[in-house]
Amino acid sequence: MDNILSVLIFFPAVAGLLGFVVDKSSARVYGISVATVELLLAIWLWMSFDGTNAGMQFVELIPLVPDFGINYYVGVDGISLFIVIMAALMTLLGMIGMNIEKDVKNMIISLLFLEMTMIGVFVALDAIVFYLFWELSLVPMLYIIGAWGGPRRIYASIKFFLYTFTGSLIMLVGMLFIAYLYYSVSGVWSFSITDWYALVLPVNYQIWLFMAFFAGFAIKVPMFPFHTWLPYAHGQAPTIGSVILAAVLLKMGTYGFIRFSLPLFPDASVMMIPFMTVLAVIMIIYTAMVAYAQEDMKQVIAYSSVSHMGVIVLGTFAMNAEGISGSVFLMLSHGIVSGALFMLVGVIYDRRHTKEMSEFGGLAAVMPKYAVIFGIMLMASVGLPLTIGFVGEFLVLLGFYQVSPVATVLAGTTIIIGAMYMLRLFKRTFFGPITNEANRNLPDLNAREMTALVPLVIIVVWLGVYPKPVLAPIDTSVKALLNFMEEKAQTPEAKETIILSKQTKEAE
Amino acid sequence: MLEPINVSLASLNLVTLSPMLIAIAGGLIILIIDLFKDGLHKSLYVMMTILILFVDFGSVMGLNVNERGFFDVMLIDGVAIISQLLILAASILFIPLALTSKRFHEYSYPEFFALFLFMIAGFQFMVASDNLVLIFVGIETASLSLYTLIALHNRNNSYEAAVKYFTMGALAAGFFVMGSAIIYALTGSIELYQVADVLQDRINEPAVMGTILGGSIFLLAAFAFKLSLFPFHTWTPDVYEGASAPLAGYMSIVPKIAVFVVAMRIFGMYIDLGVEWVRILILILAVLTMTLSNMMALVQQDVKRMLAYSSISHAGFVMAALALDTTKGNTGIFLYYGLFMFTNLGAFAMLWISRHKNRIFHERYDHPYEKFAGLVKIMPMGAVVMGLFMLSLAGVPPFSIFWGKIYIMSAAVDAGYIWLAVVMGLNSAIAAFYYLKLIVYMFLYDPVENDNTVYYNASKPLMTIIGIAVAATVGSVFFMQPLISYIFYMVSASGY
Amino acid sequence: MIGLSHYLILSGLLFAIGFVGVIRRRNLLMLFFATEIMLNSANIAFAAASYYYHDLTGQMFAFFIIAVAASEVAVGLGLLIVLYKKFGTLDLDDLASMKG
């Protein structure tokens, strides 16, 4: 099945359209079935994926507007493969764990459309197609936050939409400029990324273009100081919205850095390392501190997301295989872990309709299973070895040490301050005596919630102990990427900074 | 004594006149039918009009590119053909909106349809000539018809709107004739290709530049009024509000396409001559227009007024493309309006569907946001359709206007105006807010009053038109390639 | 000797007068008078240029301007009549129900 990517993209969309017909009472089962099939398809994709091939696989190219160089062009490599799978997985588990009474059908349909856009973003190889899915993903998310959210949901959803939209429009100008440069060099219009890769841009252009793309990606990531939409979005979104947002949508930004910024502007990327480093380090430390001051469980996790995304950004700009592979892996692990944490907060919110930490205390005694799973996710979040969280974080910090030891140490404080806010959260919620009588008889996780959470626990441990099946394809593609960047870089500084692994060097 | 003049019929190339003649004849036929039999139902006239426009459309399709006719007064170049096609297409889409389930005043007049056809003929003359006289007469024919059409809606707001539009239009006509007078005084000609030749020679005379610029500025002011550019835009929201919803939608498209063609001819000439100030002024106007009208749209309480401001903003956006004076930019103008046509007309048609005669949601506004609160609960498909239009207007891909936007932004980038592309992008972001506001009202709020008022004016023809608009909006990606290549071919064939 | 510039400047002055009238007048009927002045001023410029260039085009334009002016009067007065019937006034200060 060579066109599996198109199937992956459009299956949920078609299912979403058909979903309008499905009766309200059965919508949930319908959604779960569709998402399951989608996940199976994604796993099939993985199974038929050639992990040793660093290039794009399952490529499809259908001209859309050939005069203007726009094609429906999709493909997947080691970097995007697992994010696609994760998107499918998180959608499914999110649906399973979802506890929504109101307008279930609309929610299911929105989620299915959202799934289409998420997968589309990660497999798009044409800048316009990428942009298309990128923008389109805002719409269902807007609806999800706005329709099922908390009291300030409308403010939050509009803020989310507009902020991201603004940044990406500047990115669009950047894309158009590259296409123009490509046109002026080759005489042909093209928006395909693989064509652009061949383009050698002057360094000053690279810097401007880098900044243009930065505007789009940084807001999405979200990088300091563009992050303030995120606490609102998470704070107000329903559980499922937060799960998808944290697990997948944020990854679009960092994925964009890897897919666009690094290979297209290798020199600018190298020149921007100090800038990105400063932002990333501020992001890591500052938002972790802010997370520490939060009173609302969900806000803690929301800010912690920003902090962890800082680590991912840092790894992206390590310019060595360790850092970038780690960064990609960390995207996955952060997706799984933060998704799970948001689901967990959702569990308690369903029961008590509050997320304030001061309302709780001593939950460990009342809800032991919940506490155990929360504890495991907490440990994964703070990067405990043999959980999924460690592998990426370790590789990123290891990789970035080569670039800047001082920044690494500063960024490394994430393992300290990360532990501080997470443990504070855990202690205030789960430890101590049961002070609030309302908590005394809370039911523990039910079967539905367990179904949603246990697979995540298994993945957290499995990929923590044996990350190789995932890490190896990522690493192959990342090495190819670095190799490519090194060849393309013009300035000697860039060539020097981009570190190829010994194996790649020997292979040359 | 004067020599008798022999003119061969073939040299007149009368076929270039055929489209306009068809429209005029159609108008006359409708008047004659009315003369013979009173009280015919409006549906007859609607269908007649569609048929006439259809024939008109066909005759435009049959024109050859780059021909002149009738003592070189008529100029049928690619631009003229595309713009006529767009005008006719929009008109064909517009006119069935008369078939509402409720009766409104203007459609009780057969003259309404005759005037409508005369107006179209006026527009067609405007775009198919480079003679300032014909352009002027065409503009006035169309405008006078339009003023009347607005007033025929027959309620206080429509008179106010028509009078405002008329008065400001008269001032603009004054600007136009003064500008033409300066051009004539300077060059001794009012045919643009000759004007260009003469100016080309005189462009280096030191003191003439100010005069050239002065002439262009009067014209720019006149066209800025027609295109509703800042600060000549002030009529737009009021007129749109006073006019019936479909006519407002129509006004946001067809007159503007026609005026854009003329503006392209005139200002393209100036820019080609190297009068850089004209370009700068147009860019200033365009940027001010899109930004300020966006800002004003943010604070509107009425959807129709919001759409009016948004149309102004879109016009500013396209005007910026005109200032680029590149083939791609000019292609972008038509592409943009070709796409905007469906979406905006669809959006106004949705307002038309929800127009209620005597249910007052708001003492002043017909379409306050509150009216659409919770629409998704009352009328799910309606809400989804309106949402699609809003997303398209906001420039969210893959809906139609997105393609126009990136094409124009790309044109700006190609011409080296990257800052302009960035401004366009940021403006789209601001604009997204007020479109979202409607979506938020429709999808995220609960209905204010739970009854079926929003269905009020719906009828099968309206649904059909909206269906076409939706199909064009959503499926735009599939016809982008033929559309772009056709327009690009036509525009470049006319040398713009 | 009277040159083209004399006529043009006269035309310009008349235009400015009409212009002042348009922006100053609050009574619609009198406002329309001012627009007539503006159109006429252009006519002078056209006729003058036509004379000095020995070219008839200018007179043509002026002729059409007169035609347009006449049509505008017809439509304008028609509008004023309906307006007057409904509002009972021609003062445009009373004509501000739509704003913002």
Next chain:
Amino acid sequence: MEKFVYIALFAPLVSSLFAALFGMSPKKTFVGVIASLLLATSFVASAILAAYVVQTGHGIHVTMMDWISAGDLAIPFGFVVDHVSVTMMVVVTLVSTVVHIYSIGYMDHDKSFNRFFSYLSAFVFSMLVLVMSDNFAGLFIGWEGVGVCSWLLIGFWYHKKDESPEVNPSISPSWAANEAFIVNRIADLAMLVGIFVLYWNTGSLQYDVVFAALPYLDESVLTLAAIALFIGAMGKSAQFPLHTWLTDAMEGPTPVSALIHAATMVTAGVFLVIRANPLYSMPEVSEVSFFIAALGTFVAFFAASMALVNRDLKRIIAYSTLSQLGYMFAAAGLGAYWIALFHLAAHAFFKALLFLGAGNVMHAMHDELDIFKMGGLKKVMRGTYLYMGIASIALAGIPPLAGFFSKDAIIETAFNEGTLFLWAMLVVTAGMTAFYSFRQVFLTFDGDERYKEFDIHPHEMYKFVLVAMSPLALLAIIAGFFQGAFQEFVTSSPLMPDYVMSEHTHHLAIYLGILVLIFAVGGIVLAWKKYGNGLKRDEKCENSFIYQLLKNQYYIPQFYAEFISKPYYLLSHIMWKSVDMKIIDASVDAIAYLFFKGGDQTRKMQTGNLSNYLNWMAVGLVLMLLVAAVTALIA
């Protein structure tokens, strides 16, 4: 032999998972029994491996599977059983087996009995990973693993509530757990940096590769690596200034204190220095090594001083642990790695014994820990008294018990290295050690029965528990005699340099020993004089500045609370409320507001009045004409 490696390693994991199965069930004694059996299996396997290493003289190296590989980095799950690690394995599995059995009795009445065993076994597994790993990353796994288990176990009684120090001098277990975890994380960061330095300079994290590459590295690299790794060790081994967590960790159940915070985990830092001895032996890093020794000595004295006045039974032992860790670092820093390792092993036995004894006392006293409220317990708790006595004698360094040999060797090393100041400090500390050990013993077991005031009826621990403790007691007594054999065994490893005293020291050894002994005996005598016949409180002394200083742990916890924790929270709050909300978010909103405000202002031009509209058109025209005229004039 490989299978024994895996048995030794994974038996505790199996035990942990097995116990976890019943984690949420009510107490099931068989869980404890099976866990203990599995631990015993692990011990037996370790012992077999030890015998194998002794016999063959070389270690076993197994690679189970790949873990992380990215770029050039390849980290396997590899385990090495050599002289050093096998020693640790034996000590760890032995002590933990005893503690497991002990816990069956100690945790008898606890409703979370099964969970406890799960955590405890998980800890042992982590500790074994730590000691057996063949690379730094594997070590780090164990390192963090024990940290988490320690967090779980300190916070085992999580349901106790936080109280302010004025109400209750001890803090809540959950607070203590978090403190331990976070303080350790600070050190872990440094350790990670050390790992990064080594990786980027040697290209690997395998011990053998790294150590082989050391001679080719720059001095700065070596120094940085040595410092970074040592900071890592400081955290886990609770060296100053990261020591506060250890005493707070006494909030955990006593078996935990015995296993983790005395015998095994806290010695991981020492183990790391011993493991990385090729690095610390490099002449380029001699200053770092000396710093280690100096810091160790300082901590030995510093901790002992705090132990002098403390009233909390477990905390006294914790300070003593701290002090003894100082001794170990002193030895390791001075290059006497095998002596450090020997003291580590010996200390594990008697300190675990001491703690378990303290646990018995607690059990008897219904969790009362204040030794001022005890006294005269020897009548009811003979066995415990005996064990505590033995352990204290060993700790005080009275021959022929284990402590004498190991500690004396360290003091001798300090003398041998010519660092007389360190030597003097260590000797004085030996005296203090003896004093506080016996102060505690006397206050607990001798003198008047003060507990009766509080209506407590102490009783002796279960018999099987006492029996289970006997191996430790035995080892505390006899371990010292194997000093020679141990030296021979350990130093036969290529990775373990020998350390022998110089001739000079050797000659003086007997005098030095006697000197230390005099101090030790002096300490005991002093303790007897002061406390042997019951508690006589001395108001004047207790109010003296030094007493208060020591009692308040040199005010260091208060310092941390006032100058680190609270400011951090305040700063966080400012960051959130003022910076994030008021500056960053507000500026984003301000931009949006600006547009709104602008819209509100601009819409005023839309007055609805036609005249104004015409004026606007006029203004527009005039402005544009102005441009034209200006251009004309310029031209």
Next chain:
Amino acid sequence: MYEQIAFYLFSVLTIGLFLVTVLSKNILYAMTSLAAGMVLISGFFFMLGADFLGVVQLIVYVGAVMALYAFAMMFFDATRDIKEKTTNDALVFFLGGMVALMLVIIFAAPVFSENIQAMYPVVEGVGNAQAVGLVLFTKYLVPFEVAAVMLLVAMIAGIILAGKKMDHSLTTNDDKVISQEDTK
């Protein structure tokens, strides 16, 4: 010489009359002076040799337009003085002055070009009306016809706007009311 005198006389008169039109409070004065101004403008046309234009000016403006205005004035009963709020005269005259200034500056430039090739030259010895007729019915026939349509539009517009049917609005009345009216 006569030409100069005539020009300046006519100019001053025209400007004065139009100023009265623009500034007068009395609509009758305004209209009368407008008509007089129009007549004078036709004088300019005759001076400039555009006899036909001059005649048309007289007929259309003074004849038709002024008559229309006169009727309208009667309809609106506007013979009395009209009160106008002229709040910002300063701005108005500033703008007017600026426009005048700019136009003078623009026109003061040497706009007249020597080398203009007249497209439709004024033929010596041929009457102006004849020459105009020739051009109008060849080159400008299309605009002429369009102007005819425009006048038709204006006529229709005038008729229906002023017609009785506009008095009952179908737009604002409910459909029930409308159907009742239909049956009447």
